[in-house]
Amino acid sequence: MIFKLRMMCLFACTLCISVSSTSAPAVAPLELRVAVVSDGRADYFIRLLEESLKLIHQPYHIEYVKDIPARRMWWMLGQGDINLFYGMQSKEKDNDKQLVPVRNALTNGLIGQRVLLIRRADAPAFAQVKSVDDLKRTRLIAGFGAGWGDTKLWKASGLPLYEHAAPWSTIYAMVAAGNRHVDYLPRGVIEVLDEARVHPELTVEPHLLLEYRADFAFYLSPSVAHYRPIIERALKEAEATGLKARLIDEAFGTDIKALTLDRRLRLRLPTPAD
Structure with a gap:
């Protein structure tokens, strides 16, 4: 009986070690320094980013850098002083070696x-x-x-x-x-x-x-280019689940209706x- 109990305990311990060794490793958080303006214009874009990352259970830390002139923000992005900014898509930005475009039209063409x-x-x-x-x-x-x-x-x-x-x-x-x-x-x-x-x-x-044909997109610093597939996957999931459409409606729906x-x-x- 004692032998049988010992064997059962040994099996249980082995099972715990096996489960522990095969469990998924902790996902490293995205460390983001994001340029924004404090007048509220960035609110939708930041909410879309955060809610999309939450949707795919991607941890993140965001530090906000506020109210820097737009041209300086783009320069800071290329230098890595910030690592995410949003702006109008353009061929010039998409081909700039100092910028990494995230492939997603953030307002579904509304801009x-x-x-x-x-x-x-x-x-x-x-x-x-x-x-x-x-x-x-x-x-x-x-x-x-x-x-x-x-x-x-x-x-x-x-x-x-x-x-x-x-x-x-x-x-x-x-x-x-x-x-x-x-x-x-x-x-x-x-x-x-x-x-x-x-x-x-x-x-x-x-x-x-x-x-x-125009829209906003997120752009990353080359130093965090490896974040791009993660953010693209998050935004794609936001579209598939209806999250993005809901956030657009909550942010802009009333005003868009008023414009008839x-x-x-x-x-x-x-x-x-x-």
Whole structure:
């Protein structure tokens, strides 16, 4: 009997050692230094990142680096001072050896649907626009940040534009002034109403919706290039489970409905690759 009990104990110990030796090793957390702005514009993107990583049970630590000028953020990303940032996708960024693109369109194309912030006095001129050529004939000038990828589409369509090199926040007052060589701001449907609330001197044009192929993406520093397949898998799972659609709706759904996109005249701007 004693021998039998000893054999049973030995078997149990062997089983425990076997289970312990074959159990999955602990998953190393992603160590992320992420550039954000503190005005809330990054909230959806950070929530998407975090919730997607949680979905695949990927541990992570995030340190936020706030309110650094955008151009410096891209430089810091290439240097590894930060290791994740989000921005508009472009061939230039995707081919830059100092950046590692994460292959996922973060807003499902919504940032490529543009509504205009305008002066109230210009509303009648925009109301007469029925085509891209009509918009061109108004000679009204669109405003963009210097070096933004959107400028290529406006140039390809022959639409007048102004590139603002100074801090972006000053351009709203320039549009409102009416004498500073910029007349309207094409803004994504996920951002335009927030900006209109902050800048009541401007109004949202109610008639037009300009569309083109564009989206935001996450970009990594080369020092953490091995994070890319993990983050891509997490974002893909977020799409498959409906998490991403839910987060988009929670973040932007109310404003998008208020813009009544289905009642607007859609003007398609071809991308240079179209």
